[in-house]
Amino acid sequence: MNTLFILSIQPGLLLLSGLIIIAILAWILWPQKGGLARFSRMKARSQRELLEDSLKYMFDCEYRKAPCDMHSIAGNLDISVDRASLLLEHLFSKELITLDDQAVSLSDTGRSYALRVIRVHRIWERYFADETSIDQADWHNEACRIEHNVTMEDTEKLAAQMGHPVFDPHGDPIPTAEGTLPEPTGVTLNHLKEGQLGRVTHMEDEPKSIYEQLVVLGLYPGMQIYITDVAENKISFVADGDECSLTPLFAAHITVELVSAKEPVVSKNELLSSLQVGEEAEVVAISPNCRGQQRRRLMDMGIVPGSLVSAVIKSASGDPVGYRVLGTTVGIRSREADLIFINRKK
Template sequence: MISPFTSLLFAAAIGGVLLLFFWPDSGLFWKWKRGLASTRRILVEDALKHLHDQEYHGYTTTLSSLSGALTINRDEAAKLMARLQSIGLVKTIGDGFELTPDGRKDALRMVRIHRLWEKYLADETGVAAIEWHKRAEKLEHHMTRQEAEALAVTMGNPTYDPHGDPIPTASGKLPPRKGCQLTDLDVDEVARIVHIEDEPAAIYAQLVAAGLNPGMQVRLLEKSPQRLQFIANGEEIVLAPVVAANVTVQRLPKEAETNGSFATLCALGVGEKGEVVAISPNCRGQQRRRIMDLGVIPGTVISMEMTSASGDPIAYNIRGAVIALRKSQADMIQIKRVEEAVEK
């Protein structure tokens, strides 16, 4: 026969377990329930973004495309799409799906928050380019509309993210897609990079490693099924077509090509001078502001004074002051040697 004391201990233990699971707000059951609701909300928001992306690029969203984008199985994709239809965010069109006006409004809100976060991470933090998209994917689901507008104001209401994607306005306006793939250019055509696709991550990493950024001017040198060779801001780059297809460009007239041969500040020898042409788009945030505060702007003539014993940093004369720059910084400053420039 069980003693009263044992029964009391057993009842206390059961009560403790019940409290652990069902204590108001902080109990494990309620945390699990909130987590499940959050997961469902995130799936809905990610689905809306996928539908918008497909629509923006002229593609039809299918269960297969949705399951692939969200890494869920086809049955889960079907249930998710049924839920979106039931709440009036999606409608069926032929063999696929498209956003309703309400769905498009919610999708653009999520796209705006995502691209604002990418812009913030690129310009205001030291986060590596390959991490911007992944981190923004997590942060976007925990920001309210009001917080997004406050973030936009602190950055001066940017209109494009660091990949060249337009940021929807607060009212949901978005300019139409422009340009063509880099692979569509003919040999000797000149164009400007307007967008670099950040997915899949493995291909984006190759584009980052090649130093490509929106705003760069390119000229195609060679084109074959195996490779594309082109000049980007004075440097020759070779990419496989599957990688180059993730770069969107806008054709320019041949006469618009920047003239002259360019180098970076690192190329100067002791006593040599160069005129600043541009600062690489890879130089962002505080680092870019610091370099510009030193007087490094287009038109400034800089001379190389000396190197340190290790070769890094390097001392340069910038507007009468001798300033040490790391090689990694000097390599982001594009110049024309003074033999090709008019010294100022």
């Protein structure tokens, strides 16, 4: 009967130990900040991860026609130069790279290996953007984590499910399974002149700190940009009607394709959420920040550019508002209505 001793412990003491156990469990299991999450992040990168990351980096240099040597590799992978030299030796022995004095370049085998990794990475990024609710700033890191652990077959299945996407959510082309990739086009935003009109095709997702700030500013691939002023340390532009300015350093992270035909959108579009009950408007666009299932649902309901919507009822608690579109009433939350641009009927 020695199990009964537990009943003779003071209730206060038991209460306290119960609270302590809960606190310890919370400390270990808390998402992102907990011990377990920290531990799994701290785990050293395996040899395979290092190898694949370095190939990816070298390919990136080649694609952007930037020089690449041992020091820049060490810097990019955040490892010591000694470790980087060991890594290069390993890559060389596997005939993945060729060495020419200081310059490092990919061999054909190395290039196709790198393209495979990039394909996996970008397909998963596309998947995270369209089919999950993972934060925009975390797509890249999640894809970096996953690209070394999935098989090519699983990724191809995923690509087939999504209808073989050709662009990742940052606007980068996804290499084909055979390893072809189009030539880079467009110029970075800091090279544009006053009065020029362009469309964002790519936002560099590394380093994360800069990318996060660009996301916070509401910039995204597909957005129309009209340059209003170029100064020494500031580039001002109108992005989908919003005034915006960036330092050249930040602007260099955005690639733009020049557009000539369209009229620049200078005035800001109104949002569907601003429509009062009884008013009618025409849908102009759905923001690209509304992605995946949500976007498809809205389009299925008839929210497409050119269709007429009118706000008809407000829910008792105020938030979803019922909109009449194509003869049906659809409840849309204000969070999503903020992503739909409208043009009020005069």
